[in-house]
Amino acid sequence: MFRILRGLAHKYFSDEEAVILFLLLLAGTAFIIWFGAMLAPAIASLIIAFILQGVVARLCRTGVPELLAVIGVFVVFLGILVGFIFGLLPLIWSQLSALAGEAPRIIRELQSYLSLLPQEYPHLISEEAVTAIYQQVSAEVGHLTQWLVSFSLSSIPDLVALLIYMVLVPILVFFFLKDRQVLVDSVARMLPPQRPMMVRIWHEVNLQCANYVRGKALEILIVGSVTYVGFKVLGMPYAALLSLLVGLSVVIPYIGAAVVTVPVAVIGLFAFGWGSHFIWVMVVYGVIQALDGNVLVPVLFSEVNNLHPVAIIVAVLFFGGIWGLWGVFFAIPLATMLKAVFAAWPVQEALQAPAEE
Incomplete structure (x- = not known):
């Protein structure tokens, strides 16, 4: 066991800058959890x-x-x-x-x-x-x-x-x-x-997180505003409340749109019943979601590295469970930061086992 631990320490923590960065990340996480x-x-x-x-x-x-x-x-x-x-x-x-x-x-x-x-x-x-x-x-x-x-x-x-x-x-x-x-x-x-490794990680995280956070704030504003105008024109009740939910739903990829569809459909059904008006509401809502996913997101996040859907869902569940709504909003930037840290982390060659005589 001692030899395994020594090998891991040599492989991942033989660089002084890596040790300092690890301690900073650990201290920062503990500080936010306790004093956030x-x-x-x-x-x-x-x-x-x-x-x-x-x-x-x-x-x-x-x-x-x-x-x-x-x-x-x-x-x-x-x-x-x-x-x-x-x-x-x-x-x-x-x-x-x-x-x-x-x-x-x-x-x-x-x-x-x-x-x-x-x-x-x-x-x-x-x-x-x-x-x-x-x-x-x-x-x-x-x-x-x-x-x-x-x-x-x-x-x-x-x-x-x-x-x-x-x-x-x-x-x-x-x-x-x-x-x-x-x-x-x-x-x-x-x-x-x-601190070349820290500078490299900082530039990568600053670029990725800045593009994501600013793009996501703009996406919330655009999607919420367009939804409010569309629902208001169609006479949808509770248009402001629903448009806020639809705007915030873009924070959680894949999951948010599916969850918010339920209150939109339920309120539209009880407001207009089964008929053409209800169908128009759902068509407008579907067009907004399609334009958001296929036009707006590629334009706003063209410079952001795409994460695997499984990584996004796991990040949303993990950071949302720790920090609630803030954790959900910053799940993808935090996952991107971890990806940048792992990519830039110095890895040494494994220790050679002593030769047997």
């Missing part, structure tokens, strides 16, 4: 600044002074944030509350639909199965309604913290943008002066 909730505003601000830095860099390349570019991008970000908080968020919350109020009527209509299934397809589904499905759906809707009420009551003490975050996050974003080079140089001074 406490430093959530700072982490969120850093991520937002990382997304906006690409726009600042492009403006600077066109000849705009850096400070002016930072101020312009920050003002646009602030406008979007204020519009979301005071415009879109109350609308989504009101539609979610209205949907919870409509839940009893939806359940009654669902029961009427389900009660016809054993008569039309007696060999495929029984009345006991229909009753079990109805009871499960009723229980889930009851839990959703109870959660909405408890969330409304429990969120009152958190309003002060929310107001603090609304002020704190924009301030941090501005200073992260303005003093980005100073902060990067401060971190670089704590690293070894000779």
